[in-house]
Amino acid sequence: MPNRFSDALFQLIRSLEKSEKRHFKLYINRSSSNQDLKIVKLFDALDKLSEYDEDVLLKKLSPITKQQLYNLKTHLYKQLLASLRLLKTHENIDLQLSEHLDHARLLYNKGLKIQALRILERAKELAKSNQKFNTLVQLLSLEKKIETLHITRSTTDKTEQLTKEANDISDHVVRVTKLSNLALLLYRWYVINGHARNVEDEKDIRAYFKENLPRDVNAIHGFYENLYLYQSYCWYAFIRQDFLMYYRYSQKWVDLFREDPLMIKVETGHYVKGMHNLLNAHFDLRNFKKFEETLNAFEAFSKTPEAESHDNFRTHTSIYINSAKLNLHLMRGTFREGLALIPEIEEKLSEYALFVDQHRILVFNYKIATLYFGSGDYAKCIDYLQLIINNNVDLRYDLQCYARLMHMMSHYEMGNLDIMESLIKSVFRFMAKMKNLTVVEEEMFRFLRHSFNLSPHKLKPELEKFLDKIKHLEKNRFETRAFAYLDIISWVESKVQGKTMAEIIYQKYRKSKR
Numbered sequence: 001m002p003n004r005f006s007d008a009l010f011q012l013i014r015s016l017e018k019s020e021k022r023h024f025k026l027y028i029n030r031s032s033s034n035q036d037l038k039i040v041k042l043f044d045a046l047d048k049l050s051e052y053d054e055d056v057l058l059k060k061l062s063p064i065t066k067q068q069l070y071n072l073k074t075h076l077y078k079q080l081l082a083s084l085r086l087l088k089t090h091e092n093i094d095l096q097l098s099e100h101l102d103h104a105r106l107l108y109n110k111g112l113k114i115q116a117l118r119i120l121e122r123a124k125e126l127a128k129s130n131q132k133f134n135t136l137v138q139l140l141s142l143e144k145k146i147e148t149l150h151i152t153r154s155t156t157d158k159t160e161q162l163t164k165e166a167n168d169i170s171d172h173v174v175r176v177t178k179l180s181n182l183a184l185l186l187y188r189w190y191v192i193n194g195h196a197r198n199v200e201d202e203k204d205i206r207a208y209f210k211e212n213l214p215r216d217v218n219a220i221h222g223f224y225e226n227l228y229l230y231q232s233y234c235w236y237a238f239i240r241q242d243f244l245m246y247y248r249y250s251q252k253w254v255d256l257f258r259e260d261p262l263m264i265k266v267e268t269g270h271y272v273k274g275m276h277n278l279l280n281a282h283f284d285l286r287n288f289k290k291f292e293e294t295l296n297a298f299e300a301f302s303k304t305p306e307a308e309s310h311d312n313f314r315t316h317t318s319i320y321i322n323s324a325k326l327n328l329h330l331m332r333g334t335f336r337e338g339l340a341l342i343p344e345i346e347e348k349l350s351e352y353a354l355f356v357d358q359h360r361i362l363v364f365n366y367k368i369a370t371l372y373f374g375s376g377d378y379a380k381c382i383d384y385l386q387l388i389i390n391n392n393v394d395l396r397y398d399l400q401c402y403a404r405l406m407h408m409m410s411h412y413e414m415g416n417l418d419i420m421e422s423l424i425k426s427v428f429r430f431m432a433k434m435k436n437l438t439v440v441e442e443e444m445f446r447f448l449r450h451s452f453n454l455s456p457h458k459l460k461p462e463l464e465k466f467l468d469k470i471k472h473l474e475k476n477r478f479e480t481r482a483f484a485y486l487d488i489i490s491w492v493e494s495k496v497q498g499k500t501m502a503e504i505i506y507q508k509y510r511k512s513k514r
Contacts, residue, residue, distance in 0.1 A: 007052040007054075008077065009046065009073045009076060009077045009080075010046055010049070010052040011354055012077065012080055012081075013043065013046050013047055013080070014354055015311055015354060015355075016080075019087075020083075020084060020087060021047070023083055023086075023087045024043070024079075024080060024083040024084075025040070027079075027082075027083040027086065028040055028079060028083070038064075038072055039072055039075055039076040039079060041061065042061060042069075042072050042073065042076055043076060043080075045057060045060045045061060054066075054069070057069065091309060093126070093130045093132060093266055094132065094135070096126065097123055097126060097127055097132055097135045097139075098135070100119055100120075100122065100123035100126070100139075101123060101135070101138060101139060101142070103119055104116040104117075104119040104120050104123070104139075104142060105142065107119065108142070108146060113146050113150050116142075116146060117143065117146060120139050120142060120143045120146075123135075123139050124136060124139050124140070124143075127139060129262075130262070130263075130266050131222065131223045131224060131263070131266070132266075133169055133172055133173055133176065133224065134173060134176075136169055137169055137170070137173055140162070140165060140166050140169060143162065144162060144163075144166065147159060147162065172222065172224075172225070175214055175219070175220060175225050176224045176225055176228060178212065178214050179214065179220075179225060179228035179229050179231075179232060180224075180228045181212070182209070182212045182213065182228070182232045183228050183231035183232040183234075183235060185208075185212075186205075186208075186209070186232060186235035186236055186239065187231075187235050189205070189235075189239060190235055190238065190239050191359055191396065192396075192397070193396075193397055193398065194396050194397060194398025194399060195238070195239055195240075195241050195398060196239050196240050196241065197398075197435050197436055197438075198435065202240055205236065205239055205240060206240075209232070209236050213232070217229075223256065223260060223263055226252075226256055227253065227256055227267075227270060230249045230250075230252045230253040230256065231249075231253060233245065233249040234246060234249045234250055234253060234277055237249060238277075238280075241484075243281060243284040243285050244285065246277075246280075246281045246284065247278075247281035247282070247284075247285055247287075250274065250277040250278040250280075250281045251278060251281075253274040253277065253278070254271070254274045254275060254278050256274075257270075257271045257274065264306055265306050268306050268307065268309070268310065268313050269310075269312060269313060269316070271306075272307070272313060272316050272317050272320065273316075275294065275297075275298045275301070275320070276316075276320040276323075276324075278294055279291060279294050279295060279298065279320070279324045279327070280327075282294060283324075283327045283331060284484060286331060286512065288331065288332075288509065288512055291324075291327075291328065291331070292328070295321070295324050295325070295328065298317075298320070298321055298324070299321055301317070302317045302318070302321060311355065312355065315352045315355045315356070318348055318352070319348075319349075319352070319356065319360060322341070322344075322345045322348065322364075323363065323364065323367065325338075325341055326338055326341065326345075326364075326367045326368070326371065327367070329341075329371065330367065330370060330371065330374070331505075331509060332505070332506060332509045333374065333490075333501070333502045333503070333504070333505025333506035333507075333508075333509060334502070334506065335371045335372075335374035335375035335501075335502050336375045336502070338371045339371055339372070339375060342368055342371075345364065345368075349361065349364065358391070359396065362388055362391065362396055362399055363396075363399070365384045365385075365387045365388050366384075366385075366388060366399055366402070366403060366485075368384050369381045369382075369384035369385045369388075369403070369406060370406070370486065372384065373406055373409070373410060373486075373501075374501050374502055374505070375502065376413075376500065376501075378410040378411075378413045378414045379410075379414070381406065381410050382407060382410050382411070385403045385404075385406055385407045385410070386407075388400065388403040389403055389404060389407065397434045397436065398434075398436060398485070399485075400430075400434070401430065401431045401434055401436040402485040402486060404426075404427045404430055404431070405427060405431070405441065405444070405486065406486055407423075407427075408420075408423045408424065408427045408448070409486075409491070411423055412448060412452060417452050417453065420448065420452045421449075424445055424448055424449055427445075428445050439470075439473060439476075440470050440473055440483070440488060443466060443469050443470055444466075444470075444488065447462065447463075447466040450462065451463075459495075460495075460496065463492055463495045463496050464496055466492055467489070467492045467493065467496060470488065470489060470492070471489060474489060487501070487505060490504045490505050490508070
């Protein structure tokens with residue numbers, strides 16, 4: 001049966017650019033064994049498939065058997081990686097350092113110890129200038145091995161310097177490991193759970209953060225230690241919905257690269273993620289001017305050689321910019337204008353299907369649904385929400401809850417009163433089970449239970465009471481999720497004032513720009 005991206009070799013071939021395919025052909029044609037000629041035939045067959053189907057492949061390669069195909073695929077996969085490594089070494093610091101280390105080991109094994117040490121010295125300088133301390137550990141390890149086992153006529157000062165260097169790097173790596181572990185685990189918590197739901201969640205996160213933060217924060221120095229420290233604080237603040245702290249550390253994250261521009265090329269992925277988080281921070285704080293400035297800077301960066309140098313960077317830069325563009329329309333209330341972006345975004349998501357994770361797809365579907373809700377197209381909104389509700393993944397329980405809440409509100413707007421009672425019960429049970437009910441949602445359910453059968457002239461006073469009950473909660477940190485995921489206050493205000501939700505939000509945007 002066809003399975004579009006299930007096969008690792010097929011995924012790799014699909015990801016190749018024309019220049020990379022051409023280089024592979026040149027690389028493999030240097031050897032002309034029967035096995036190599038067979039893998040070229042396999043490569044061409046896979047390259048022409050629009051989706052992976054092993055039955056179709058076996059017919060194209062007849063009389064090759066299934067077992068032979070497995071062996072050929074394994075061989076082709078290895079040869080493709082070897083070709084890519086040869087082609088891409090000059091573009092990547094990590095590959096260059098790995099090559100130097102390999103060459104030093106080969107020379108050492110040949111007995112050419114002094115030549116090996118010279119290569120290690122050059123590699124150490126390259127690693128230090130690019131702050132690649134993990135690789136520096138391996139380089140120092142081999143250098144110490146050579147100095148320990150052989151007479152190299154190195155001075156006493158040299159060996160003392162080598163041991164001091166090794167101790168300093170070891171301390172640095174330990175701190176980087178602890179900080180990167182902390183950042184990673186906090187990010188994992190957010191991807192699974194979303195924001196802290198209550199005081200208990202906040203207490204757990206505070207305790208975890210304090211326990212895993214290195215004791216001597218003053219000892220933290222250098223690019224990578226600060227990078228992972230700022231990332232840890234970012235996720236810590238974002239989970240707790242302390243959006244001002246989130247903004248401060250997102251800005252520190254990006255400024256770290258601007259203070260050392262060389263690192264944008266070395267760690268492009270981290271820079272891209274930092275810009276994405278800075279945009280999100282401006283969005284959460286409704287920093288309209290800074291949001292637009294940062295988005296313009298990010299779009300300018302997307303056209304640079306650094307952003308274009310890597311499939312991951314191209315993909316994620318495009319995804320984050322498109323996400324920010326949707327956020328811009330959500331902030332402004334220009335929902336209908338935002339809808340014009342959807343065809344291009346969906347085309348890009350299809351193009352990048354090989355690289356885009358399920359979490360990102362969930363977020364896009366929710367943002368698009370919100371645009372349709374704000375523009376009054378509730379049927380289309382429901383279509384996109386169903387993609388989230390029916391997607392059985394253990395990600396973003398908060399998003400799963402608010403998708404159901406917006407789904408219920410869409411049916412309310414469409415006047416589907418016959419199903420409202422069962423929907424209210426179903427959504428309430430789900431959110432209660434996920435421990436995702438805040439005061440705002442409870443007031444929302446209370447209002448809907450008592451209002452969907454009211455006549456228009458009786459409904460307005462109930463809306464005004466509902467607005468009065470939730471308006472003061474706008475600044476409450478544990479209630480901000482209800483306003484961040486769906487602007488319930490603007491929705492109620494639109495009902496009270498007899499305007500569209502888009503008009504209400506746009507008025508707030510214009511007022512903030514004065």
